[in-house]
Amino acid sequence: MSNTALLERPTAPARHLRAVTAPVATVPQPAPAAPAAAERNLPAGTAPRGFALYVGIDETKVEASGVSLGVLVEALRRTLAELAPTAETYATVALAPVGSGGRDVDVVRLALHEPSAIARTKQDEALDEDRAPGGVVVDISRKRVLIDSESAALTFKEFELLQYLVLREGRTIERTELVSSLWQGATDDEAPGERTIDVHVRRLRAKLGRYEDIVRTVRGIGYRFDRHADVSIRYGHGTPSPDRF
Template sequence: MSNTALLDRPSPVVRHLRAVTAPIPTTEPPAPAEPQRSLPAGTAPRGFALYVGLDEAKAAASGVSLGVLVDALRRTIAELAPSAETYATVALAPVGSGGRDVDVVRLALHEPSAVARTKQEEVADDERLPGGVVVDISRKRVLIDGASASFTFKEFELLQYLVLREGRTIERTELVSSLWSQGDLDAPGERTIDVHVRRLRAKLGRYEDIVRTVRGVGYRFDRHADVVIRYGHGTPSPDRF
């Protein structure tokens, strides 16, 4: 064999380096399949609902409003799916409702799973509280130590007004003007409202101090550990946007 042939033949070390450094053929991994959601038999999807938890104050802090956000979403949907139909509604809830905004929205708009969960929580509350007060805004009733209290319509309205403004002192004039229409024959004066409050407290029994007197001003609702408030499901407004 000639010297030229020997030089052209790669040494074992070179062959090894070439084998190590040679590109390894690869194949692209298959894209993961989208999970298939199980649907109840006999049903087909017709659209979707997007629950957004955001009040006007938080929207304003971000430099927008609910109307602006809805318009932006509608434009995006129109670009992506021109044949889509849209409907926007506002979730209304009592002032001071606690919890996460999005949970309040789901409940106010009667989202089935949120409503079902609330009903389960109400049953659990009843079982957990053999004693105490339950002010049920949604059903317009008061339970005291598990028994339904015989509140008149106006007595419940009075308690509800204070409950929905928890921790704030309400003046007598505000109670009268808010709970009685102008010209009502049975509308109390600033001092006779005290009579209605006394009757309310009498029916609350040993829990009467949840309605506190603020001398010279009016009344305030103070929640205790043994008081449960059920705010109800709320009522959605018509299409505002």
């Protein structure tokens, strides 16, 4: 979805989140930490200059609530302006591959390169590699495929084909879409015919060996990838997210 389309889409009126100025329950409130204690946890020579609030929610869930991401951002900005008029704000959207698993907020932290999220992911990847897992590992971040812990000798176009299907898990992709998407910018003479896609798929399957069935044929339409117990996907650390609000 383009930034322009997002801005032009009708949205519900912005809701102003009112500041809470008094306790709303009788539950005892913990005593605030002393400034000196908080400062002791800061690296030497540093001082707080602001904070980041990671919000994990996709557009489908937002729309089900009758608002949009833009409306939420503006509501938070209005509330912050009331509480701290001199505060400066900056908002961006977190993009992640379709089908990324895990909690929304964890996906957001990783996509926006939050240091502790990246560190934890690198640690998990190192553990995965140490375990030398069997099956197929589609490593999106490193553009490689491991089969029973051995690197598969896929060509660039074969990897692109597998990646395209994996990122659209559960959806049948027509041959015409594969041609137009994987050979963007190619002239009519350079772009392959639909039957050439079948040749690429046959070669890809041959290299997948006993796991060739992870790329399914949908007769008369095209191909698809469904989640499989023998397949794990590594999405890496996300991509830089564009300004959106």
